[in-house]
Amino acid sequence: MTRHLIDQPQFYLTAPQACPYLEGEHERKIFTYLVGQDAPHLNDLLSVGGFRRSQTIAYRPACEGCQACLSVRVVVPQFRFSRNQTRVLKRNADLIGIIKPAEATSEQYALFQRYLQSRHGDGGMVEMAMQDYAAMVEETHIDTFLIEYRLRDADSGITGTSKGDLIGVALTDRLNDATSMVYSFFRPDLDHRSLGTFFILDHIRRAMAEGLSHVYLGYWVKNSQKMAYKTRFKPLEFLGNDGWEILD
Known part of the structure; x- marks a missing residue:
């Protein structure tokens, strides 16, 4: 069965705004809408072309x-x-990642606000109300899911799930042959666990088990300390003028 071609999307350009990564610079974005039955296929194509959702x-x-x-x-x-x-994975062996539908809960939102207040207190996201968080999670026309990371309980070895404390959450898109990490947050008082690193490693581990080709990590900015952690996950490809290349 031949898949029909998607309609040509309309692209728009935002007005210049202060760059959140490089001081003194301004950013503009090109964007389009992901709606309707063709949204998953369009998102696959745009992700390969360097777009984020x-x-x-x-x-x-x-x-x-x-x-x-x-x-x-x-x-x-x-x-x-x-x-x-490997040490980070072992350090977090007492956590279990539970795949959930893209549905927001008050428990998630409380942790989300705790994370923002601690890590990004001067950012715009800290003003997000529960309905804004719900929109971030639930407004999607593609295959999107959550992974809730919880402390294992006594029955986790049998049930494969847990009712333990919520430690972190990852919002993730499933692409045709990859996953794309959209946003993640976690308890800010557990620095010794390296939870941000653990979440990425867990996504890579899951992608290996499913035979997927890539895990998308968003954007990397060479001179931004906020983005430096991404270079630790090698081999890492970047989208350059000549297509996808290995980042040296």
Whole structure:
């Protein structure tokens, strides 16, 4: 059965705004809408082209005179866990990741606000109300799911799930041959666990089990300390002028 071609999407350009990653710079984004039955296929195509999803919008940077933001993805079949990454996995062996539908809960929102207040207290997201969080999670026309990370309870070995304390949440998109990490948050008082690193490693581990090709990590900015952690997941590809290349 031949799949019909998707309608040509309409693209729009945002007005310049202050860049959140490079001081003194301004950003613009090109975006389109991901709605209707063709949204999953369109999202697959745009993800390969360096776009990211936020609710029903796919966007990518379109800044004049700057190409610092590079879309990056982990090459799953070639990935090998380093010693330090193996230690992070062992350190969090008492957590269990439970796949859930993309449905917001008050428990998630409380943790989300706790995370923002601690890590991003001066950012705009800290003003998000419960309905804003619900929109971030639930407004999607593609295959989106949550992974709730909880402390194992006495029955986890039998049930494969847990009613233990909620430690973190990852909002993730499923693509044709990959997953894309949209947003994640976690308890800010557990720095010793390296939870941000653990969530990425867990997504890579799940992608390996499913035989997927990539895990998309969003954008990497060379001179931004906020983005430096992404280079630890090698081999890492970036989207350059000549297509996807290995980041050296």
